[in-house]
Amino acid sequence: MGRFIVIRLAGMLVTLLALALALFTLYQWLPGDPIENLAGGSRRDQEAAFDPKLYAQRYAIFAGRYAMDRPYFYFSLVPGGMPGAFLRLSNHRQRSVFKSWYRQLGDADLVRSWVEELERLSASDQDMRVVNLARSASLQTSLGASIRQFRQLPEDLLQASEIKPLLDRLEVRLQSRQWLGLSLRWHGADNQFHQWVRGLWTGDFGRSMHDGRPVSAKIKEALAWTTSINGLAMLLAFLIAVPLGVYLAAFAKPGVARWVQFLLYAAYAIPVFWMATLLVVLFTSDTYGMNWLPSVTVSYGYEQGSAFQRIFRHLGQLLIPVLTLILTSLAYLTRQMEKSLHQQLEAPYLATARVWGMSRRRRIWSYAVPNALFPIITLLGSLFPLAIAGSVTLEFICNIPGMGRLLLDSILTKDWPVLFYTTLLIGGLTLIGIFLADLLYALLDPRVRQSGFA
């Protein structure tokens, strides 16, 4: 058993680190720049004048504050001779463009000259075609394409821009370009990935890029809602599904069983968002004369009153989402239980018990049902992630500020710290869920214990 636990825990750690790495890599590919918004870049088209110099200063400050001005990983594999400063540019887009230019030219001074020239022209009083070209060239990785575009300018504009000598130098360099080789740069712990994963063992997840609140506080609030709803729904669903499955498999008349199954499948066939909407629209207002359920919004005054009143209000708030989850998952669980019990009831050991004169009730409740529960346990592992991740649609319809909404909001607002740790938390808890299910499995089945794998 010890070996089993060690193997499982080691596997979990590796999986979690791989998830962190995958998340970090994916994030680098996401479009958009969260620092730009923090530094006020999104106000360029607003009515008050925008100050590019002030913006550049602030960009650098915020990039430093969120460790965005550091190399990405513990090491970098870069073209030979590339200056380290290119790996520490605070603007990620600029970083990748500079690296690409260096890869094409292999001459850091020439890259700097190109950058300075483009900056000069972008802010100059030259013809707008020159200015526009300089601005678009500063974002373009292909130097060949930029040079071609400059060459297509009318000769007088090209002469006036005084960029021609530099274009000639760039072209010569591009034509004589050689393989620069690769060099490995070691950055130690001074890198972005390390800063992020460090929060996993220090417990300090930092602050949200969106509203500056502690990430841990935001996750804690959302987790409380999601776990209470999904936890309660799971518990109740199991409590209903198991006896219902037993009833359908062992006691129900065929006609009754068919009707129950039909109703269960009908509920199962309704999508979660539709079921929730139906419950909200039909049963929370007087519109259809069935104002039987409490409102889905968490209203002011919610936390006031006695403990009993607060619990009552809290349960009222959870009623519709919990009911929705139960109704939509009941068919699946009940069917699993029913099928499993059917298999047990047809097993030879129960035929033997019957021959020995054991009562039907005892055969079912003492032997068949415990064994039939075995596959249900494994379902716990697969349902646990659902309980943590929450359902985005359900949380929107029922206005619950849970994990699903937190995750979606963090994606839409590019709130990287919240997104990173929320996803890792969901991943981590999913692994724990699977681990616990496996552990239960192993406790019940000696074959699993011996092999170390479920």
Place this chain on the structure above:
Amino acid sequence: MNKRHSLLFCSLLLIFFSGNSCRKSENTTVPDAFRVTVRVQDEPISLLPLLSSTSVGSQVVRHIFWPGAEFDPFDLTYRTLLYTGIDNGSMETEGPWKGAQRFDLQIRPEATWSDGEPITAADYLFTVKAAFLPVSAVSGFASFFGNLLDVQADAQNARLVHVWIKHDYMLARELASNFNLMPRHVYDPEDVLAAYGLSQLKDPQSSGLDLATDAAFQALDQSLQLVDMTPENIVGSGPYTLAQWESKQYLVLKKVEDWWGDKIRQDDAFFHAYPTEIVYQVIPDEQVALTALKDGSVDVAMIARPDNYLAMEQEPGATDRFAFGHASNSVYMYIGMNNQHPILRDPLVRRAMSYSMDVDQVITTLMNGLAERTVGPFMPGSPYYNTDLQPIPLSMEEALKALNEAGWTDSNRDGTVDKMIDGQRVECILPIMVSANSSLGQNVALILKDNAAKIGVNIELDPIADNATLRQRINSGEFVMATLSNSPSVGIYDPYQSWHSQSYRDQTGNVIGFTDPECDAIIDSLRHEENPAELVEEYHQFQAELYREQPVIFLVIPEVLFIYRKDYKVQPAVVKPGIWEPSILPEQL
């Protein structure tokens, strides 16, 4: 210069809005205590004015933190709040700022913060300087203060502040007085910013200051960023203060006990704050908001989608329980075109696009008639709106004619018009960026796409997952066309930032890259216009020039829609979001 603008602006607006404005009856009895619950789609990011950048943030913050003066939400008259009065400035005759516009602002003797401390010139100075903290970047206040030359507290009078503004800045009065003051003693108790001059903060490099490594400056910046949004940390001068904020659920404002404004009997909306509590209920989904309205969880719900609004109105018995309000919105929708793009550089092509856009279909089909057509960046009700300009009709013949005139023909018979540009044959293919979250924006683009295809222009939809990325691409000029919206100032409009070619050249604005010498000349002239009647005329000329050049396709001004309990009285406001919460009253009273 400001005097003429103000007089003209106020008098004209009073005429225009007097018909719409419906004020609380003087005979109305205000109940001792009542609460109003308003549905908002999202919560504010921060309640500190310098850290707040969203529209819902402005909606809430304006009742906690007051500016020195503000536009009346119902008639747009410029009214003094914290100051005893505001003149239109005078020209400085001596000293370092000779020739600049000077304002002497006297803070009301009664005015105090919600913690009882007096509001002084030190608070004004702190707010101006704090705008230059990096954390304030989101609000854009530092750029707003770019034309501010100097601010000084009076040596003898702690409530008197002297302000100098560039002599030719047309919005000087608003710059001096229209921003929310913050208490220095709460947010900078050590008075860290006193050590820095305004000019140092505006241009630290020239003054040899490295703010990125300045420990005291950075510490203050971070402390402001980390202010917890709890009642004790939110100290303002307005009629309300924060009572409770449950993140993503609700935010509660309560009336400040013994509020200083109650001692001043002024007949304007600002000094009448009726509800004792305003609850902002966060409900992102509109259907849920409507349900919450029906079950009584909210009293007033802002509705974004006209179809939801109309469907609710048609529900049996809905009009018995609810009132359906709407207001003019100071937001105009338009299709932005990159005027520096090789194809759209030609005004004829842009005009052809305007002829291809069926704006009436947008109004009738997409907005259920709840929008007004516009041909410029002014509100159609505004005195500056040029009513002589007729909206460009949908006309495929005129569109094709403009295209042909611009040299676009389908020479290779592939169904798309083409033209030789800079020695290369270019097919007329125009990607249009739309927000993937906005079905309205996508449908507007589809209408244009369908019509443009009839004249051989291939419009390709380019959905962008989030608005921030869409904004970033527009700001960096990486777009061809995009469905957008904008909010012009409710006061006198300075078109320089958005429409002057120098703004594009300096990369300080004009993100569509519109460069037109005639338009520049009009803008330069109107910014220095001394004669009020001439100013109106020049605004009309400016709009006519935009109309001629069609740098963007102006579409509509959507109505702000709201539904509220019928036993409440909710007056439509001219300012966003269309309601003024402190003016809401129970109807039966």
